[in-house]
Amino acid sequence: MNKIWLVIQREYLSRVKKKSFLLATLLTPLIFPAIMAIFIWIAVEEKENQALRIIEVVDENDLFFLESSEQYAFSFSSRSVDEAKDLVKNGDRYGFLYIPKINLEKPEGITYYGEENPNMNLISYLRSSLKKKIEDQRLFESGIDPEILSQIRTSVDVKAITLDEGGGERVSDATVNYAIGFIAGILIYMFIFIYGNQIMQGVIEEKSSRIVEILVSSLRPFQLMMGKIVGIAAVGLTQLLIWIVLIGTLTTLVTGILGMQMPQQQAMELAQGEMTQAVPDTEMGEILAVINGIDFVTLVASFVFYFLGGYLLYGALFAGIGSAVEAPSDAQQFMLPVTIPLIVAYMGLFVFVLQDPNSTTSFWLSIIPFTSPIAMMGRISYGVPFWELGLSMGLLILGFLGTTWLAAKIYRIGILMHGTKPSYKTLWRWIKSSY
Amino acid sequence: MLEIEKLNKSYGPNRALTDVDLFVPKGVIFGLLGPNGAGKSTLIRIINQIIDADSGSIQIEGRKLSPSHISKIGYLPEERGLYKKMKVWDQMLYFARLKGLSQTEAKKRINHWLEKMDMGSWREKKVEDLSKGMAQKVQFISTILHEPALLILDEPFSGFDPVNAEIIKDQILELKQKGITVILSTHRMESVELLCDQVAMINKSRKILDGSIREVKNSFRPDIFHVSLEKVESPLPVSWKAVEEEGQWHFSKSLDGKTPNELLAELMTYGQVSRFQEQVPSMEEIFIHQVKSGEHE
Incomplete structure (x- = not known):
């Protein structure tokens, strides 16, 4: 038994004393916070240094409205497509969204023009805004008031309770x-x-x-x-x-x-939180x-x-x-x-x-x-x-x-x-x- | 010191040891000879309790071989090594403690040996930074730190330069003076003749001879005498194949059943005997002869 102990000691000390052990042990945990810190830092920097990007919108249906955000502002006009493209080219506008006359049941031909490749955020924002508007419009046309619809929409949350053998209950959450x-x-x-x-x-x-x-x-x-x-x-x-x-x-x-x-x-988060405070609180x-x-x-x-x-x-x-x-x-x-x-x-x-x-x-x-x-x-x-x-x-x-x-x-x-x-x-x- | 009786060991169909008996008296240097693959290493591993024999008995100082003997045996294997990344001091301490020495006792002895061998400045060095000879010295000291009663050295001189080999040889003789029994397994017959008191030879799993160096040599005397004659008066028989050189006749003469005295008397009738010397085989010759005759069997 004494001899096993000697072997354990040698195996342990000869590894723990190594520089590579020290490095791996001390640096690995630094990597996670460091990556986190870098991401947060980049996000903050980006937000701070961002100029407002103005996007020209030409809507031939006179139907759509896009809400401006911190990053993007939408300017609506009835310019011709070529004029709007020129605005983008000479840098007056970040991008140009062209909505031709469309059939609401089968919208086609909506096009975004930009100097740079548009990022995913922008495209998905555009897509969801347009989609919502089209849906609302179609509901309206079929006689349903969107107001009523939004009242009907309810948020459902299933609370999971696990019953244990002792008869007790505990809240569980899959995540x-x-x-x-x-x-x-x-x-x-x-x-x-x-x-x-x-x-x-x-x-x-x-x-x-x-x-x-x-x-x-x-x-x-x-x-x-x-x-x-x-x-x-x-x-x-x-x-x-x-x-x-x-x-x-x-x-x-x-x-x-x-x-x-x-x-x-x-x-900012606090300000936003005022409206939605109730939600994260219960989630937490x-x-x-x-x-x-x-x-x-x-x-x-x-x-x-x-x-x-x-x-x-x-x-x-x-x-x-x-x-x-x-x-x-x-x-x-x-x-x-x-x-x-x-x-x-x-x-x-x-x-x-x-x-x-x-x-x-x-x-x-x-x-x-x-x-x-x-x-x-x-x-x-x-x-x-x-x-x-x-x-x-x-x-x-x-x-x-x-x-x-x-x-x-x-x-x-x-x-x-x-x-x-x-x-x-x-x-x-x-x-x-x-x- | 060490008594072995009817030791047998086989690895599957291959016999490594067949009915080996061996008696090693206390305080001698005992040479264990034999060609590669004869079974020497197996025998040594069994004495060190690394592997078990199939049958037979081993006694050390009159008691059956048991784990308690581990601290009394020092073993330097033929294939040996050290932890490359470990410091000389740590390494010696580890080996000594595995042999059962206490921390304080081990440290005391390591200090003593490092001083004695003039190696004090090496203690913090890693083995990978030592020369091969230096590492071998460290290895040798690690083997004897716990002051074993029985020291088993398998090819101890391999890897040493002549100077260091001499130092190790002196250390072995010094240990013998202290009453330590040494088993020396080697191919180097010159070190056998120099160091060993007794030898045993193993070939093809069997012990084929043993005894003191003198006994072994005696039993292998070819009974041939080297003779030189001066002032030869009557012509020598042609069958003697004598060669003349500056008035002296040299030849070798077999006893042919006579005693040496009878042969000498016969020679004296031819002239004046200036040399009459028995041919004594070297251990090397005996070794080669034995191995070769084993092959013809």
Whole structure:
């Protein structure tokens, strides 16, 4: 036990002390707030430096009206098409919208002319304004008062309440649950791949530099393998913890600073908010209710469990593969059985689990140990019966005990084998043999 | 010190060791000889408990080989290496602690050895920045830091330049003075003759001979004497194929069932014997002879 501890320490310290670890750990969390900051900054700059763009509108129907916005103003006239085009060409107008005489039932020939390619915003604004006007007009012509229609339009919001076994009710929201499952699943997937690879690289390093024979004369191969797996897990957990703390702090900090730099923007939002205040308030309240409704203890505990369980299950396999080959490039042929279930789990998360967490496919994906670490995290925030969670966790434990047993059998022989490229057949012989 | 009885090991259909018996007394340097693939490495790995034998028994200091012996054995494998990115000091500490030394004791001994071998300035260097010879020294020290009672060296001189090989040889002899038993596996017969007290030779999974260097050499005496005669009075028999050189006749003569004294008496009847020397085989010759005769079987 003492020796495993020594191996864990070495594996942990030799990685954490590396400059590359420090860089990756400190810079990665900076990237998200930095990207956010850049986007906000660009948006603010653009708004501030924007000149009002005037668009000439020639409507031969005398029907349409386009509301001017902060960015675009619409000037209506009855100029000829050529005159209007000239205005655009000599720069007096940003663009020119030509609406010929149209049949409301089949509007054709509406054209926008501009010096630059028009952006999506403008086009979709034009399209929706025109569409609305045409619809209103047609309703009017068929005898329905648009006023009445707008009164009839109602906003419907379906509140989702999940009944749990204890008879309690909690508010749930597909978006929040989706986000939780999405983030947790991806984190576990990435962690397994990145750190699984580190295990493999480490094993290959010890094997190819021939340190391993000295090591196994001091401790059992199993101790060496487990020490490495656990040590690298500790590196990953450290990195995750630092990321969570840093991203949290930085995001708060960045949004805080930018918030102070944008008083006008905020003022504007506030002014707009007066009319619509009621809406975001209830939305916020709902999200808060949803977040309150989530059983965080179960969620966090499950995350840690599946995070480690999945890592251990696959980590052992990565160690086994590393021991069988002499160079990372030789490892490719054995990677398929490891990467395929991982990718199945990852795809399954998006295609099945997050779409319908309680479907049969989702159920099996979250029960089978090779896919459960990723798939179950997609279901957990929607609420999973305890027996399913128990079964899935139990099988995962059995799963990683199984892969560790299997990997250890390959490992103890593989690390001492040089000069032969093993095939699956050789691996199978190693597993069966008592060395 | 080390007693091995009827050790067998096979890898699938290939036999690596067949009924190997071996007795290594305490405090000797024991040469383990044999061509590549003879089974030496397998034997060494079994003693180091890296792999298990199929059958047979091993005893160290009268007790059955067990994990508690790990801290008493020092092992320098033929294929050896260090962590390239690790510092000399950290590396030595790691190996020493894996062999069961406490942190403080390990540090004390590493300091002692670094001083002794004049390597004090290397401690913060990474292995990748050391020359091959320097790395080998670090490796050797790492092997003996825990002061093993049994030291197993597999081709210890490979990779060393003559100067460093000499230093390592002195260290091995010094360890022997301290009562440490050394098993030396090597192809280099000149170091066997220089260092070893006893040898065993393994070929094709079997032990084919063992004993002290003198015993082995004796058992391989071809019973041939190199003779020089002066003042030869009667002509020598043609079958002796004697060659004359400045009044001296040189030739080799087999005992042909006689004792050396009888042969000498016979020679004296021809002239004055100025040289009468038995031909002693070198370990190298014995080695090659044994391997070759093994091939003819």
